[in-house]
Structure formats: C-alpha cells, structure tokens
Amino acid sequence: xxxxxxxxxxxxxxxxxxxxxxxxxxxxxxxxxxxxxxxxxxxxxxxxxxxxxxxxxxxxxxxxxxxxxxxxxxxxxxxxxxxxxxxxxxxxxxxxxxxxxxxxxxxxxxxxxxxxxxxxxxxxxxxxxxxxxxxxxxxxxxxxxxxxxxxxxxxxxxxxxxxxxxxxxxxxxxxxxxxxxxxxxxxxxxxxxxxxxxxxxxxxxxxxxxxxxxxxxxxxxxxxxxxxxxxxxxxxxxxxxxxxxxxxxxxxxxx
Amino acid sequence: xxxxxxxxxxxxxxxxxxxxxxxxxxxxxxxxxxxxxxxxxxxxxxxxxxxxxxxxxxxxxxxxxxxxxxxxxxxxxxxxxxxxxxxxxxxxxxxxxxxxxxxxxxxxxxxxxxxxxxxxxxxxxxxxxxxxxxxxxxxxxxxxxxxxxxxxxxxxxxxxxxxxxxxxxxxxxxxxxxxxxxxxxxxxxxxxxxxxxxxxxxxxxxxxxxxxxxxxxxxxxxxxxxxxxxxxxxxxxxxxxxxxxxxxx
Numbered sequence: 001x002x003x004x005x006x007x008x009x010x011x012x013x014x015x016x017x018x019x020x021x022x023x024x025x026x027x028x029x030x031x032x033x034x035x036x037x038x039x040x041x042x043x044x045x046x047x048x049x050x051x052x053x054x055x056x057x058x059x060x061x062x063x064x065x066x067x068x069x070x071x072x073x074x075x076x077x078x079x080x081x082x083x084x085x086x087x088x089x090x091x092x093x094x095x096x097x098x099x100x101x102x103x104x105x106x107x108x109x110x111x112x113x114x115x116x117x118x119x120x121x122x123x124x125x126x127x128x129x130x131x132x133x134x135x136x137x138x139x140x141x142x143x144x145x146x147x148x149x150x151x152x153x154x155x156x157x158x159x160x161x162x163x164x165x166x167x168x169x170x171x172x173x174x175x176x177x178x179x180x181x182x183x184x185x186x187x188x189x190x191x192x193x194x195x196x197x198x199x200x201x202x203x204x205x206x207x208x209x210x211x212x213x214x215x216x217x218x219x220x221x222x223x224x225x226x227x228x229x230x231x232x233x234x235x236x237x238x239x240x241x242x243x244x245x246x247x248x249x250x251x252x253x254x255x
Numbered sequence: 256x257x258x259x260x261x262x263x264x265x266x267x268x269x270x271x272x273x274x275x276x277x278x279x280x281x282x283x284x285x286x287x288x289x290x291x292x293x294x295x296x297x298x299x300x301x302x303x304x305x306x307x308x309x310x311x312x313x314x315x316x317x318x319x320x321x322x323x324x325x326x327x328x329x330x331x332x333x334x335x336x337x338x339x340x341x342x343x344x345x346x347x348x349x350x351x352x353x354x355x356x357x358x359x360x361x362x363x364x365x366x367x368x369x370x371x372x373x374x375x376x377x378x379x380x381x382x383x384x385x386x387x388x389x390x391x392x393x394x395x396x397x398x399x400x401x402x403x404x405x406x407x408x409x410x411x412x413x414x415x416x417x418x419x420x421x422x423x424x425x426x427x428x429x430x431x432x433x434x435x436x437x438x439x440x441x442x443x444x445x446x447x448x449x450x451x452x453x454x455x456x457x458x459x460x461x462x463x464x465x466x467x468x469x470x471x472x473x474x475x476x477x478x479x480x481x482x483x484x485x486x487x488x489x490x491x492x493x494x495x496x497x498x499x500x501x502x503x504x
Contacts, residue, residue, distance in 0.1 A: 021275045028282035032289040039293055049445035051494060052388030054351055058492070170343065173334075178370045180339030183346040185359050221350050224333035 060219035062209060064129045064202035072129065076121055076250040086119035089233070103245035104137075105236045114243070115147055115157075117233035123252060125228050131200035131211070132234070132248040134162075136241045139193040141165040143237035146199055148208075150231040158227070159235055160201055160210055164192045169212065171220055183220055189213050196246075203227040326501035329372050341366035341401070341483060354495040358486045366398055366408075367495075368483035376502035381482050382451035382462070383498040385413075390444040391491035392416045395484070397450050402479035409433075409477060410485055411452055411461055415441040422461060422471055434461070439468045447496070 064072070078085060083098040094114030097104040107114035134144060143161040150157035156175035162168070170184045189212040191197055200211030208227045210218045236243040329336055334349040345365030348355045358365040374381070385395055396412035410423040418441045422434035441463060442448050451462030457476025461469045482500065486493045 017275065021278045025278050025282055028286060032286050036289050036293050047390075047445050049386060049388055049494070051351070051353065051386075052445075052492070055355060055388060055492065056350070058357075168343070173337070173339065175337065178337060180337045180370060181343055182339055182348070184340065184343045185346075186361060218346075220346075221348050222334055223350050223352070 062216040072251040078248040105243040107239040114236045127204035128252045135196045140241040148232040329498035336372040337370040341368040356493045358489040360489040374502035379502040380453045384447040386447040388492040394487040398483040400477035401481035
C-alpha cells in the first residue's frame with residue numbers, strides 16, 4: 001500500500017524574517033525612547049520671577065570710579081578757607097560757621113537737626129559725586145551725614161546718616177515733618193570717635209550709591225524720582241555736638 | 256517499506272509579509288504618539304512656569320466696598336505714599352511699579368509701612384499681591400492695626416513653600432498666636448499670592464487668593480489703622496504690588 005509521503009516544512013527563512021521584524025520593532029522603540037528623553041524629558045529651566053531680573057543686584061556695584069575717576073571732572077573743591085560758597089540754612093535753631101579751614105554745624109535746639117546747605121554750589125541737573133571728611137567735636141550717640149536732593153518748594157530732602165557709636169548707616173527721606181527710613185544697616189567701615197569718616201554719595205538719575213571711607217556700602221533706587229535735582233549740604237542729627245566738615249570734593253559727569 | 260519524505264521548497268507566505276507590515280505600522284504609530292505626547296508635555300511645562308506678570312489686572316476686590324469712593328489703591332508707580340521701614344533695619348525701594356522689601360542678615364524681620372496709605376476707619380479691608388525674587392522657604396505677610404506709639408500690630412503670615420499660614424498679634428514685646436499654623440492653598444514660586452484681611456473691630460477674616468481661609472474674633476482688639484508688609488528673614492526680596500484698601504463707615 002502506497003503511503004502518502006510526509007511533508008516536511010522548513011520555516012528557517014520565516015523565522016529569520018520574523019526575528020528581523022521584531023528586531024526592527026525593538027530598534028524603533030529604543031529610537032523613540034532616546035528621542036523622547038533627549039527632546040522632551042530634559043529638566044526645563046528652573047522657574048524664575050521675570051520681574052526680579054530687572055531689579056538691581058543685591059550686592060551694590062560701584063558706578064563711580066573711585067580709583068582713576070576718568071570721565072568725571074572736579075566741579076567744586078572746598079577746604080573751607082573762607083565761606084565762598086555761602087554755607088547756611090534759613091532757620092534760628094542751627095548755627096553754621098566756616099572757621100579754621102573747617103565747616104562747623106551745630107543744632108541749638110534739642111531733638112532738632114541742623115542743616116548747612118551750600119547756597120552757591122551750582123551742580124545743575126547732572127550726575128555727581130560728593131565726598132567729604134566728617135567728624136564731631138565730642139563723642140556722641142547722635143547721627144550726622146550728607147543731605148541731598150533737597151527741594152525747597154516741597155520742603156523735602158534725603159539724608160545719608162551715620163552713627164559712629166552704633167556703627168550703623170541710614171538713608172532717610174524727609175518731607176515736611178515726616179521721616180521715612182529707606183535703608184539701614186550695620187557697617188564695620190564706620191570709625192568711632194575721634195576718627196574722621198569720609199562719606200560719599202554718587203547720584204545718577206533715580207539711583208544713589210552710598211560710600212563710607214572709600215567703599216560702597218549700599219545703593220538705593222526709587223522710580224520716577226530724580227536724585228540729581230535740588231541742593232545738598234551736611235546735617236547734624238541733634239544738638240549737643242558740633243559737626244566738623246572738611247575736604248569737600250564734588251565731581252560731575254559734565255552731562 | 257520505505258517512508259518517503261518530501262521536502263517542500265521553502266517560500267515566504269503572504270501572512271508573513273502582512274504581519275511584518277503591521278509591525279512596521281505599529282512602529283510608526285508608536286513613534287508618532289511619542290513625539291506628539293512629548294510636544295504636549297513640553298507645552299504644558301512651559302505654561303506652568305508663569306510669572307507675576309500673567310496675573311490679571313485690575314483686581315476685583317474680594318469684598319466690594321459699599322461705597323466705592325472709600326477704596327484707595329497703591330500701584331507703586333512712585334513713592335508718593337512715603338513708604339519706609341518701621342524698624343531701623345532692612346531696605347525698602349519702589350522700583351518699576353512694585354515695592355521691594357528686604358531684611359538684613361543680622362536682624363529677625365523687616366516691616367515696611369506708609370506714612371499716608373492707610374484706612375481711615377476702624378472697619379476696613381486690605382489686599383495686596385506678594386511674590387519673591389527667589390524660591391525661598393521663608394515667610395512674608397500683611398501687617399495691620401499698627402500703632403507706632405505703643406508698637407502693636409497683627410501679622411497675617413504665610414509660607415508658600417509649605418502652604419501654611421498663621422495669625423499673630425504683637426504687643427510691644429510679646430507675640431501671641433491667635434490662629435495657629437494651618438494649611439491653605441498657596442501658589443508656588445514664582446507666582447504671586449494675593450493676601451487679604453477684613454478687619455471689623457476685632458473680627459478678623461483672612462483671605463488667600465480670594466478664598467476665606469480663617470476667621471478670628473479678638474476680644475481685646477487693636478484699634479490703630481496703619482498697615483504694612485512683612486519679611487521674616489534675609490536672603491530674598493519681597494515684591495509687593497496692587498495694594499488695595501477700602502474702609503467702611
């Protein structure tokens with residue numbers, strides 16, 4: 001009896017082709033994963049407050065070149081040999097003298113400031129740097145410093161004050177009878193009595209930089225305000241001592 | 256008898272090609288889905304890093320005043336309201352339409368206060384937007400019923416990182432926690448959080464982003480009317496905008 005011959009199927013090629021397809025699938029998956037991770041799964045930039053980028057740096061940066069001072073010309077230099085710039089203030093509670101090569105300012109009334117304003121220092125509306133050596137006749141726990149942006153019509157000014165006993169500095173705004181403190185901090189740069197402290201301010205538009213003994217200690221910005229406007233002078237924060245001022249230098253950008 | 260085995264010629268069957276084609280299509284499908292999903296996620300991430308500028312203005316007050324003429328608004332376009340420091344340490348500036356307040360490292364906290372911007376009646380509502388320049392763990396808040404002469408005030412303090420708040424009362428040298436630390440929905444950095452307080456003769460309602468989060472009745476209320484803002488530590492700058500006050504007769 002004839003038997004039907006058994007068929008023998010050889011799937012070798014199909015197995016290879018199938019394995020090839022599966023290999024292709026795996027490669028595609030891996031490619032997808034690689035592209036996905038490289039393109040989208042990377043950590044995005046850390047969220048930031050966009051407005052904060054427009055703020056001044058937290059560490060003040062000096063914009064007035066204390067070293068060579070190029071680009072700034074000396075406008076006024078006063079060693080107080082005489083009262084050529086007419087220092088004074090129109091009130092009866094303070095006393096201003098130019099004596100022995102110094103400017104002396106004294107408050108005659110307790111809890112009242114004494115301001116000596118430069119009447120003939122015409123700076124104009126330009127950025128400027130003021131620097132002077134300040135000391136006191138007696139050891140005092142009261143403050144003293146530089147007055148600027150003094151607008152007579154508004155009865156307002158800014159007062160950069162140091163206290164040599166507390167070794168602190170302050171920036172006040174005064175308008176009418178109100179005082180508003182804008183910045184204050186301890187500073188080891190402040191020397192105690194009887195040492196002389198060299199105070200400086202650099203005024204540029206709505207920015208002001210505060211200097212003590214040749215180093216910047218702080219900066220202050222106030223939108224809309226122009227610190228360049230108005231007069232300047234020196235202030236004793238209370239009665240009981242004389243403020244002694246010497247070696248005044250004012251430099252301007254000439255712009 | 257011999258078994259006869261026939262060997263068929265190997266050939267690819269159509270079903271093999273069909274399966275292969277399906278696999279290739281599947282590959283393309285997976286690839287496309289991956290790319291689209293990636294783009295969508297990318298867009299979502301970009302939209303989730305919003306900034307304070309996205310906050311809609313003008314604001315709608317949580318509690319509208321009965322008489323709108325008694326509402327006052329501080330946009331910080333200039334320092335016309337004479338904002339300054341309450342204690343002699345820290346720094347307060349008005350820059351580009353916002354109030355910037357920062358503490359000094361050597362001192363515990365800083366308070367900013369205005370000489371002019373305050374409610375003129377004992378019943379009032381105040382509201383402001385707060386954000387920070389860096390992602391800080393520290394707190395900030397609203398100060399109200401400040402008396403400069405006796406040094407007393409209330410403090411509504413929030414911690415955006417831990418999404419919590421409390422209400423404190425400061426009486427010269429003593430802190431009293433009126434509302435203990437509680438959880439609330441606060442927006443994470445860099446988004447602003449709108450804090451509001453309604454004060455009515457010791458009845459205090461606290462609002463965060465328009466929602467009433469807590470109330471408290473002080474039987475011995477502070478009566479002064481000055482208001483301000485608070486930073487707890489140094490290391491960040493508090494940015495305040497859109498300060499509203501209205502007061503009722």
